Amino acid sequence: MSFLASVVKEIFGLFVDDGSLAIGILVAIALLALVAGFVPAAWLGALFFAALCLLLVENTLRRARNR
Numbered sequence: 001m002s003f004l005a006s007v008v009k010e011i012f013g014l015f016v017d018d019g020s021l022a023i024g025i026l027v028a029i030a031l032l033a034l035v036a037g038f039v040p041a042a043w044l045g046a047l048f049f050a051a052l053c054l055l056l057v058e059n060t061l062r063r064a065r066n067r
Helices: 004-016 019-035 041-066
Strands: none
Touching: 019 041
16 A cells, blocks of 8 residues: 555655645635636736746745755
């Protein structure tokens, strides 16, 4: 059973390297879905791009600080 668990963990690691970044992306998607009815579609794309950039910068700075 531990072999199967390690295989599943390895496959999960291929898609999700950093859990906090993945959760941040999901939160950004959820928040933008909530405001989708109030914001023009062109702004949604720009807001999503900005949110992902901020998440990536924050994640990179946190990783660099830990090393």
